[in-house]
Amino acid sequence: MTGVTALAHVTTALPSERHVDGEKQQRNSRRAPEMVSGMFEQRDREALRAKYREERDKRIRPDGSDQYIAPTGRFAHWKDDPYTPWVEREPIxxxxxxxxxxxxxxxxxxxxxxxxxxxxxxxxxxxxxxxxxxxxxxxxxxxxxxxxxxxxxxxxxxxxxxxxxxxxxxxxxxxxxxxxxxxxxxxxxxxxxxxxxxxxxxxxxxxxxxxxxxxxxxxxxxxxxxxxxxxxPKLPGIPGLETFAGHSFHTSRWDYGYTGGTPEGAPMTKLAGKRVGIIGTGASGVQCVPPLGRDAQELFVFQRTPSTVDERNNRPIDPEWFKTLGPGWQKEWLVNFVTLQTGGFTDVDYVDDGHTDLGKRIRDRWVEINGGRVPEEFDPAAFAKAYQDVDDEKTEEIRRRVDAIVTDPETAARLKAWYGLLCKRPCFHDEYLQTFNRPNVHLVDTDGKGVERIDEAGVWAAGVHYDLDCIIYASGFEFGRxxxxxxxxxxxxxxxxxxxxxxxxxxxxxxxxxxxxxxxxxxxxxxxxxxxxxxxxxxxxxxxxxxxxxxxxxxxxxxxxxxxxxxxERAWVEAIESAPVGFIGGAECTPGFYNNEGRPESRAHRLSMTPHPMxxxxxxxxxxxxxxxxxxxxxxxxx
CATH class of the missing domain: 3.50.50.60 (FAD/NAD(P)-binding domain)
Incomplete structure (x- = not known):
């Protein structure tokens, strides 16, 4: 989701009242730390925009989503089911x-x-x-x-x-x-x-x-x-992909026979003497890097674009509290979640996480810009400022989180994401960044270029060859077909x-x-x-x-x-096509499946990725x- 779609959500979820009660606003808001907010106002926002565009331009590719390929040839078996044996049966x-x-x-x-x-x-x-x-x-x-x-x-x-x-x-x-x-x-x-x-x-x-x-x-x-x-599953179209003589698999077809361990988290003991490379640092990569770093002799994380990785703060659910929930609670929670995530007001935030936090911050900043009131008419410029201010502050918080966790300054610098929070899928994890403090874990940053090629012995990246026993592809799925x-x-x-x-x-x-x-x-x-x-x-x-x-x-x-x-059907499609477009964030967004891999947005992509403007x-x-x-x-x- 880009800022464009966020705009469509927020503008249709505003409360009907025109004056916002200060106490209600405070109950629903978890403001950015004053240190970040106050200091960030002094930064040159144009310089930040230029940085975003510079990083985006490094990653623009003429082949767009065609850079990925389906598992075929020697990888065709990755489409097969590794968990349930094939059993012949009579046709139905x-x-x-x-x-x-x-x-x-x-x-x-x-x-x-x-x-x-x-x-x-x-x-x-x-x-x-x-x-x-x-x-x-x-x-x-x-x-x-x-x-x-x-x-x-x-x-x-x-x-x-x-x-x-x-x-x-x-x-x-x-x-x-x-x-x-x-x-x-x-x-x-x-x-x-x-x-x-x-x-x-x-x-x-x-x-x-x-x-x-x-x-x-x-x-x-x-x-x-x-x-x-x-x-x-999809694979990156890296030259020499099929020549690697070691072991390889996609995250969605994890080979526990090779690694040892279990999905429940048992140690992958068979990796104890292995040099492992993982290609991809999106959501799947962020989640499986910590256990790989724990168990592999050496782990090399090949990164083209870093993800934003905020705190997850996962914790057990209290059974006694859960018993207090009344009938219809799940629908109530869902409505509460989407209302707050998209800029509305409620008396309580049930989910209370990074998703609702961003929506509340943008909403509150927009109300603040309008003198504590929801204006009679929507002002795109005022909302754009609120959105951009909050996005800049939040992404700066996430970059500072990297500095606070990762001990090596050079590694920390390379793990920082330079794009708007909603340009790519936001990630949340309590162990990913910490994994790069392990001496056996190595970040291989390609400065936006990606892996150069693969040969029978390993991976070439940034002009350096890395000998590997195993390559794991955390390259995601065919999205938006x-x-x-x-x-x-x-x-x-x-x-x-x-x-x-x-x-x-x-x-x-x-x-x-x-x-x-x-x-x-x-x-x-x-x-x-x-x-x-x-x-x-x-x-x-x-x-x-x-x-x-x-x-x-x-x-x-x-x-x-x-x-x-x-x-x-015509009216529904016309409503989607008429939603605001090209308003926030797009010009500086790094390529990804949210924005058609950085290509100009086609009608097909817009109709596929834009929810209804209500x-x-x-x-x-x-x-x-x-x-x-x-x-x-x-x-x-x-x-």
Whole structure:
């Protein structure tokens, strides 16, 4: 999320009152330390902007996102499942009311809400060997959620589960996915280790034909696609990648057979005599560097762009306190979170973390600039100043945190991020920076250039060769494919129209869920709705409630097809396209998947990455009223 999207959120989440009560403002605000705020006002902000642009320009590449490649050739097996053995089975031939593609939290939420609605004739088809989605695949040491578990883990009230920590680790999250499956008896509805290859609408039969890599032929009146944004690993297109003679793997296919240890944190004893290199310092790299530094003989961290790494302050959840939470607490927490993160006011901050802190600071600074009042009309210039002032102060706090933790000044200098906080995914960790104080851990900073090449013995970076026994790729996933890129799920709608063709110039939907020409299809994701940076699983929670309500209504009225109207889809897309753009931060943002890898923003990228301008709090209110009203404006129910 860039400052542009933050603007869209904040401006739609402001309180209705025009004068802000000082006591309320203080209760909701955790101000920047006075030392940082006061001293930073004396800095030359133009010099900081120039520094940001200088660092950005080092990293601009003409190939943009094409710099990454899919695992093919000798790496093709990384797409395979290392956790569940492949077992041959007979093809399935059946008809169901609804087929769900994906068994991550999207599929689990849909299955749960269908059960709640009394709809039991459905099938969940999942490529992994169990429920969990990204948490089935991501079992690297130190994996954890970046959003507080109280709002990230869905269906906590329904399953009666209390997270152990404010930020849960991967094994606990994976187990919660399985818990949902057991609680709602979804294992009886699941087909695992099966990849859906295509969805094709049969207009005569008024149903979808679901094809899989197992030769299944499943027909379904409705289909829902919830494949998630992080399902396919990608590799950096480094010359010589395939020539390395040592061991290598991607973080999402962690090889504990080579490293030793377990996802639960047991020491990786087999690394005791190994020289290990890790390429990538985003969220996955930040999380697995500490255990690697603890266990490897030598660890070399190859860095192109440092992440912002703020304090996480993880801690156990008190069971006695948890018992005091009343019915409906999780929805209340979610609304509270998005309200504060996007600039609104509440009497208490339930989550109280770095996400809500930034939103509150920006909001309070903007109110301060306006003399303690919310102005009658929105002033973009005033908001831009508030946003930029707070962002500068917060990023300076994070850079000073590096100095306070990392003992070697040169290493500390190279770990500092020089870009706006929301240009890239903000990271939070209590051990990452400390790991660079270990004598066996070496930061290899490439000054924005990245690794030069790889040979059979190791890695070349900044003109130096590093002999390695193992290379670990923390290079992330193919993000933002939107069913349009090579390898994406093929969806063919009415009259043979491919979804990839319809969306070639940008994703066109109503509510991010329905698209004209594809009746009875539900897209269960985060685009054009609440939005990715808020809390991914909240999108699935809301979408599943909406899907269940729509399907229930369609069945009650005897509809054969449910489809968005042309007018509703056009209006939704136009609202997204008309949201403010190019307003804050973009010019100095370092390349990343939030900003199309530094390339000029295309219509397709904008429609993919921009949430609806009503903002998440506004969207939550809107969608709740929309699905409970029984009117379902914007949808057509046909015989």
């Amino acid at each position: 031939t059946e008809h169901v009311t609804l087929a769900m593609v994906g068994g991550g939290f999207a599929g689990l939420c849909v299955g749960a809400r269908l059960r709640d609605a009394g709809i039991d004739d459905f099938r969940i088809i999942e490529s992994g060997g169990d429920f969990g989605g990204v948490w089935y695949w991501n079992r690297y040491p130190g994996a954890m959620c970046d959003t507080a578990a109280m709002i990230y883990l869905p269906l906590l009230e329904e399953t009666g589960y209390m997270p152990s920590m404010k930020y849960a680790f991967g094994p606990e999250i994976f187990e919660h996915a399985r818990r949902i499956g057991r609680h709602y008896s979804l294992y009886d509805k699941a087909v695992f280790s099966t990849q859906v290859t295509s969805l094709t609408w049969d207009d005569d039969g008024k149903h979808w034909v679901v094809a899989t890599d197992r030769g299944d032929r499943i027909t379904a009146k409705y289909v829902a696609a919830g494949t998630g944004p992080l399902d396919r 939107d069913y349009t890129s090579s390898g994406a799920l093929e969806i063919i709608g009415r009259d043979g129209l491919a979804l990839a063709k319809k969306w070639a110039d940008g994703m066109e939907t109503f509510q991010g869920m329905y698209t004209r020409g594809f009746p009875n299809l539900f897209i269960v994701g985060f685009r054009q709705g609440l939005g990715f940076p808020i809390n991914v699983t909240s999108n699935y929670t809301e979408a599943s409630l909406t899907l269940a309500a729509v399907v229930t209504h369609a069945e009650q009225v005897g509809a054969g097809e449910v489809e968005t109207s042309e007018d509703a 903002g998440p709090a506004g969207f939550l209110s809107y969608i709740d009223e929309w699905r409970t009203s029984g009117r379902f404006e914007g949808l057509e129910f046909r015989p």
